[in-house]
Amino acid sequence: MSTRASSASPHWLRVGVVSAVAAVVLFGGWQLRGASSGPGLRGGLSQDSIGPAGPPGEPATAFPAPMRPVADIVAPRWTREDVRDEAGEFEQVAGLAKIRPGMAVADIGAGDGYYVARLVPLVGRQGMVFGQDIIPDYLGLLADRARRERWPNVRVVLGEPHDPRLPPGGVDVALMIHMYHEIEQPYALLWNLATAMRPGGRLVILDLERPTAQHGTPPGLLRCELKAVGYRERSFTRTAFDEYVAIFEAPGIATRPSPAAVSAAVSANPCRAPRE
Numbered sequence: 281m282s283t284r285a286s287s288a289s290p291h292w293l294r295v296g297v298v299s300a301v302a303a304v305v306l307f308g309g310w311q312l313r314g315a316s317s318g319p320g321l322r323g324g325l326s327q328d329s330i331g332p333a334g335p336p337g338e339p340a341t342a343f344p345a346p347m348r349p350v351a352d353i354v355a356p357r358w359t360r361e362d363v364r365d366e367a368g369e370f371e372q373v374a375g376l377a378k379i380r381p382g383m384a385v386a387d388i389g390a391g392d393g394y395y396v397a398r399l400v401p402l403v404g405r406q407g408m409v410f411g412q413d414i415i416p417d418y419l420g421l422l423a424d425r426a427r428r429e430r431w432p433n434v435r436v437v438l439g440e441p442h443d444p445r446l447p448p449g450g451v452d453v454a455l456m457i458h459m460y461h462e463i464e465q466p467y468a469l470l471w472n473l474a475t476a477m478r479p480g481g482r483l484v485i486l487d488l489e490r491p492t493a494q495h496g497t498p499p500g501l502l503r504c505e506l507k508a509v510g511y512r513e514r515s516f517t518r519t520a521f522d523e524y525v526a527i528f529e530a531p532g533i534a535t536r537p538s539p540a541a542v543s544a545a546v547s548a549n550p551c552r553a554p555r556e
């Protein structure tokens with residue numbers, strides 16, 4: 281078990297402050313999604329520059345639906361960036377994920393780009409960052425930021441709820457930060473994500489140990505859903521009192537279970553939320 285980098289304030293105080301600010305940002309964010317043209321699209325990259333980066337994968341209908349509530353999408357960010365920096369969030373996740381210069385990293389559910397902004401200098405010009413999401417307005421904010429900051433190595437990618445639409449075999453590390461509980465088709469998304477991973481590629485999931493309806497994912501439920509698609513757990517680290525980072529190795533495209541085999545595995549061993 282590990283904890284976030286220490287700072288002058290006590291751990292319980294930092295966690296309380298992060299959670300309180302996150303609640304305000306997360307639950308105040310509905311307006312952004314509801315807007316027909318987000319502020320990020322004005323003067324930013326054109327809508328044309330925001331699109332899929334890979335061909336369509338398998339359809340959602342080929343996979344079972346999850347047997348647990350799916351959280352609503354309410355905001356393009358977990359909480360304020362200065363609060364996250366104070367907690368040392370990015371450094372800790374990047375360290376656990378072993379992200380190095382030259383890697384291709386996909387931030388699935390990137391929102392307005394807290395991780396993308398920090399990945400850009402870490403992977404460097406020889407590397408690549410895919411800032412991916414399914415909400416065009418959120419990607420508009422990210423594209424604006426990319427243009428303003430003149431990031432040389434970022435591609436803003438529009439995916440679908442069941443398909444990240446990333447380039448086949450193009451990703452070393454995929455991040456899912458505070459978003460797994462919002463995925464409405466987890467089996468399809470994980471299966472299609474495997475197409476985008478390089479051999480040995482890793483999926484890094486940060487979430488809260490809470491019911492999915494409360495913007496978290498119980499670890500047992502997470503493991504069950506990933507195992508059904510052939511992902512192998514490599515590490516599990518508790519990073520705050522109810523927060524964890526779980527790292528999985530993606531299955532190779534030749535060895536992953538077929539969609540029919542995923543359905544059979546889920547029927548035989550249903551992945552259900554624990555009773556509360």
Ligand SMILES: C[S@@+](CC[C@H](N)C(=O)[O-])C[C@H]1O[C@@H](n2cnc3c(N)ncnc32)[C@H](O)[C@@H]1O
Nearest residue numbers: 356357358389390391413414415441457459462
């Ligand atoms: C709470 S925000 C977190 C944003 C960012 N990762 C962060 O940590 O600040 C969740 C994000 O996940 C995105 N999202 C939800 N379902 C998704 C899916 N199936 N594929 C990609 N992104 C998704 C939402 O649009 C939203 O931007």
